[in-house]
Amino acid sequence: EANPLKRAAQKIADGLQGDGGTQDRIPGKPGPESPTVAEPTEPREPLPPKPDQSGPDTVSPTGQPTGVEQARMAQSGAYLTTAQGTRLYDTDHSLKAGPRGPVLLQDHHLREKVMHFDHERIPERVVHARGAAAHGVFQSYGTAAEVTKAAFLAEDEETPVFVRFSTVLGSRGSSDTVRDTRGFATKFYTSEGVFDLVGNNIPVFFIQDAIKFPDVIHAGKPHPDREIPQAQSAHDTFWDFVTLHSEAAHHTLWNMSDRGIPRSYRMMEGFGVHTFRLVNAAGETTLVKFHWKPKLGVHSLVWEEAQIINGVDPDFHRRDLADAIEAGAYPQWELGIQVFPDTPDQTFEGIDLLDPTNLVPEELAPVQPVGLLTLNRNPSNYFAETEQVAFHVGHLVPGIDVTDDPLLAGRLFSYLDTQITRLGGPNFPQLPINRPHAPVNDMQRDGMHQTAVHRGVAPYRPNSLDGGCPFHAGAETGAFVEAPVRVPEATKVRQAPESFADHFSQPRRFWLSMTPIEREHIIAAYTFELGKCYEQAVKERALQVLANIDPVLCAEVATGLGLPAPEPTVPLADVEPSPALSQVGRTWPTEGRIIGIVTGPDGDLEGVDAVREAVLTAGMVPLVVAPTGGVLGSGGGTVTVQRTFATARSVEFDAILLAGVPSAGADAHGARDAKALPTLPTREAGDPRVALLVSEAYRHGKAIGAWSGGEAFLEASGVPAAAPGVVVADSGTAALAELTGLMGKHRAWERFTAA
């Protein structure tokens, strides 16, 4: 297949045959590696990783290449063994005194097997526990070379990377589409050592000083008595803290905006949050903020959609990322920097650059692209890679240094510290996923889980016994040299600077930058979350915070809560909006978008086939939805079904196409699952499950198209054929053409009442 996008989309569609993976493919279409029904009797090696999967490329701590194979040493040979390499003839029965007798204590295999199992889990991350990751490559444009000497940012440098996306509050098994901030952490394996950019999808943070991190996280995590709610901010302790603590107002507002519920990890921005200091070859310094800009645009779910997905497919974001990469539809982001002069006061246009609750509008300091990130390989083992990867804001390379942001200072301590508990000792840099690709020659020795066999007798400096090795490097031999920044003379205090005291002008700017639709979403989010709180005092205090941001926001939420709207206690800030903060109004590529094509045995199957082909050619993914699984039609004009009315839910699709005349009621095609529920008061025409599909898609602002009698579904679902974003056409391909244009806007925004 010549068109790579089409190939990618086809692969996603194929991979999604049936509802789950290789075991569940269409009859007659087994996957290439499908397991046979019976257990194989001939020994063979484990299946190799799929083409899209790979483990980390590793080198040993002493710089010797080891390759992935060494990491897989535990799987050599065809025969089952103990951990000591002794072959086993049975691993299914304990050693007993007779078949019905007691199990014998001497069963060393039982003991070893269960002992290892008992210790398979490590502590999950205290925050960002739930994540999904991928390998990729970062291609530098060289445009940052003037401001930094970092080798990986020089022209045409290519650097391997590993990126982990995450939610913050939920535990490892929680749902993907909860309202929360998302982590966006990137490990660059550069020739000068590892650089980690440990960012979020929101450019500001709740607190200005790391000493409050345990407070904000304790407040956001589930209540300590019942451990509910999981992964959400809609509860009293969270709102108690963020309303008592007005510096949290800005980040909270972002969380309540559409940014808190991204459509996909592939459609999120990333931000370094803090201001960093770059150093160039001449030793000149510049202050910068890092940005990741997704090629597919910044898109979000709507709240009801997010809630449904949490039940229907809690792994929605994880699946989306892995499917796209497996199919070859590689997600891409441009890395950009906002550049500020390194002046002694470290402010820009009156904005304190050391205050992590501030952003700098792109209209004041444009984001300048410096390189391209492409994620192109899935991990081959979740635990070894995604779980064991250890990021740290202190993993810096020459040319990138930190600033005195007090939040960043705390992070510089925390990340190393937490890995010791999580990864069981100080040798986690030796884990394959964490190993630098630059030669390592440290004098760290011993400790838990030491895997290096160090040579020599003198792990100390100065020494003569190991020939004085290893040697210090100078700046000219690539050493990291801290920027010699002057620290003002001062007295020790536990105090924030006065410039950190403005907590409302930045949130007000964000609010004013939103379109009416986005403002409605924000109002609805506050009303929902505060409506879930029990404490009246918390709600009242939240309204006070909102009054200081904007009177309309405050009044609308107050109405929803049935409470009076308070007056502001600070003068409303006079700020210019920053249109770059809004997600609505632009047109974006539609690659990788998923179109549900609803049809049945009586539908226009030829038309469906033509539409599938056109969807694939456009690099999007067609999923055919029909009353039952299997293959529709016969002979040449057949269509394979990927979803049934029972397994499909609107939230999986970015747009819906209705092909052909619906069959009234579920019985027509013998779908028994429809009988598992009490009968709904069905409308005249149409299966109620399709009516739900279409009405939900409509409510969520998704493009809907119909042809060849499919219009009748619209009526049955209560969707007006003339509504914005609804297309009725003569043929499937004509409907698709219009639909694609609509999807470029992400949603039919005109359908939202605020528009």
Ligand code: HDE
């Ligand atoms: Fe983190 N954060 N953080 N954080 N953070 C962790 O480190 C911490 C902050 C971020 O995919 C922990 O390895 C403190 C801001 C991401 O593995 C821990 C403070 C930003 C990830 C930690 C912050 C982040 C973490 C938990 C306040 C955005 C996931 C496990 C001073 C710029 C990385 C771990 C991954 C993870 C501490 C604030 C981003 C406990 C003390 C601001 C993306 O060390």
